[in-house]
Amino acid sequence: MASPFAWRVMLTLEVKGVPYESKLLEFSKEDHKSSGYLRLNPRGKVPTLKDGEFVLYESLAIMAYLDRKYPDPPIFGKTPQETGQIWRSISETESYLGLAGNKLITAIFFGKGLEKPDELQAAAATMREELSRLDTALAHSDWLVGSQVSAADIALFPLIQLILRAASKDAAKSLNLGLLPLGQSYPNIAAWVRRVEAIPGYEKTYPPHWK
Ligand SMILES: N[C@@H](CCC(=O)N[C@@H](CS)C(=O)NCC(=O)O)C(=O)O
Known part of the structure; x- marks a missing residue:
């Protein structure tokens, strides 16, 4: 993983x-x-x-x-308002999508919790709700906060990638989590993923064993 x-x-x-x-x-x-x-x-x-x-x-x-x-470019906001919104977004990522996503990730990659499909379904429901919120937030904005990539996007992106990878594994298919295909249910998140992937140097960050 x-x-x-x-x-x-x-x-x-x-x-x-x-x-x-x-x-x-x-x-x-x-x-x-x-x-x-x-x-x-x-x-x-x-x-x-x-x-x-x-x-x-x-x-x-x-x-x-x-x-x-290395303040340039700033990733924790250019104004007090942006800094607050970035931290709100990071806190939301950690508290909601992160907790629910972790259940799925642990089950699929480590086999822990697969015997409790009800809990995984509940986690999937939370993930769908959080992804919907994010999709709405990204409908009219390229980035989660402000006009450029910030710590809010950077904190969220790897989690989304891991959730999608877990959801695509055979062990997840029978659970019908309703998370894939991303572009169908969450087109704005899918477009945002492509924007992050276009960041210069992104390729170097991609997990080598996923290639
Ligand atoms: N809150 C920590 C989480 C770090 C973490 O959980 N890392 C995992 C890998 S995804 C790890 O090293 N797990 C090994 C272990 O717990 O033994 C952070 O943000 O850096």
Whole structure:
């Protein structure tokens, strides 16, 4: 499985045009639980940023750090209003689509919870509701907040990609989640996905094992 959280950080770096070196950790080899990695991130989760001697984990914190260090283009808003709206959008992503999506992702990629189809259906209903909201928000605007890509888009995009990938797997088909095809039910989200994919450097952020 690709980490949506690491993907956020790579997208941020590409949007800002900051050179970086990414190290792929293989969970099957428990790379993320090695003593060397745990010294950087005691939770043993990805991503972790190392900038010289400075080490930081938690994807949103890393995005905020990078925005402060490399302010152009700003991803946390140009005005107080935009900053507020971006954080509202990120909070909504984490609280609603993120929680529901995680149920599906865990079930499809790790087999945990497949025996509880009712819970997965409830999660799918939440996801459909959240996707509808997003589709409406994107009907008259290229980006979630303001006139350019922001942390709101960057925080959401990898999650959407992972949900769609989970929904396309054989194990999800019998569940009739009603999430695919994206372009049919959520055409504005589909157009937004294409806009994110057109960001210069996007290809470098795409999970290598998905290609
Ligand atoms: N809140 C963290 C979440 C990080 C996270 O859950 N990463 C997952 C990969 S998607 C991970 O490393 N899991 C390994 C584990 O928990 O052992 C962030 O935003 O960075």
